[in-house]
Amino acid sequence: MRILLQFPEGLKQEALKHAEKLEAEGHEVFISASPTFGACDLAIDEAKNIGAEKIVHFGHAEFHKVDFNVEYVPYYIDADLRILDRSEEPLRQYKRVGLVTTIQHMHQLGKVEEFLRSKGKEVVIGKPFGFAKERGQILGCDAGSAATIDRDVDAFVYFGGGMFHPLGALLMTTKPFLVIEPFAGTVEFIDRYREIYRKRSRGRIQASVDARRFGILASTKNGQDNMPMARILKSRIEAAGMTAAILVSNTFNFESLDNMLEFDAFVNTACPRIAIDDPDRTRRPLLSANELNEVLRIKDDLKAGN
Numbered sequence: 001m002r003i004l005l006q007f008p009e010g011l012k013q014e015a016l017k018h019a020e021k022l023e024a025e026g027h028e029v030f031i032s033a034s035p036t037f038g039a040c041d042l043a044i045d046e047a048k049n050i051g052a053e054k055i056v057h058f059g060h061a062e063f064h065k066v067d068f069n070v071e072y073v074p075y076y077i078d079a080d081l082r083i084l085d086r087s088e089e090p091l092r093q094y095k096r097v098g099l100v101t102t103i104q105h106m107h108q109l110g111k112v113e114e115f116l117r118s119k120g121k122e123v124v125i126g127k128p129f130g131f132a133k134e135r136g137q138i139l140g141c142d143a144g145s146a147a148t149i150d151r152d153v154d155a156f157v158y159f160g161g162g163m164f165h166p167l168g169a170l171l172m173t174t175k176p177f178l179v180i181e182p183f184a185g186t187v188e189f190i191d192r193y194r195e196i197y198r199k200r201s202r203g204r205i206q207a208s209v210d211a212r213r214f215g216i217l218a219s220t221k222n223g224q225d226n227m228p229m230a231r232i233l234k235s236r237i238e239a240a241g242m243t244a245a246i247l248v249s250n251t252f253n254f255e256s257l258d259n260m261l262e263f264d265a266f267v268n269t270a271c272p273r274i275a276i277d278d279p280d281r282t283r284r285p286l287l288s289a290n291e292l293n294e295v296l297r298i299k300d301d302l303k304a305g306n
């Protein structure tokens, strides 16, 4: 069979090893060298272009249904659990704890839960929600398993690598949020970022109040396709007497956006994390859809003289 292998950036270093194994089994194997940001980003067009019958996508769980043969190969990481001892003191005052992690540590969730229970905590693990497939699982764009238990817990615990996932969950919740990061060896509350991100958002909104021409980012990645929303936002901007164009790309390049000098501001409908994590990578404001709504509301108020 002709197969296209796809790896997220952190696993590309193992691509050849997997290709050789499949070739030894008699397959014709190709490796996608394109950036891969998540399971929202299946290389279906590449696979079709080379006549592949199947994509083997490493490192992510299924995100959305597609009309193509895709095999998902999860990648589990065994993190050192001894770091859990260091969470006892910071969690001392919290009784009911919401527990979340990523798919890479899902197999360790039970052990973390056991540890917290042994320290007298009531552990709440949210059901899979949206794009997530496992209880307690969060994705960069889906923290539903945290948000849905926000009212039921005194604090959250995230166990796993990096800050990308817990930051998304932090912004969807209101309770103290402890990150146990076994690779960096850190155990810390990250609540301060709620205010930092809120202020940045406020700054983007204020910087866009005089904008007249908006570029709306619409991704062609199969799991990020949000063209109906892009069209709605375009109509809304035009109904307010301004100009908008939908900008299409598979992977948005910030230098290319900077070259589009006619636009005063951009609005994101692609991966929601672009407007949260990357807005400073363009020289003009890059808004989320909610932030655009706020900009339009302020413009309305100003027009009405309020």
Ligand code: SF4
Residues within 6 Å of the ligand: 037, 038, 039, 040, 041, 063, 139, 140, 141, 142, 223, 224, 270, 271, 272, 273
């Ligand atoms: S949409 Fe963004 S956050 Fe969600 S899986 Fe794709 S790259 Fe990750």
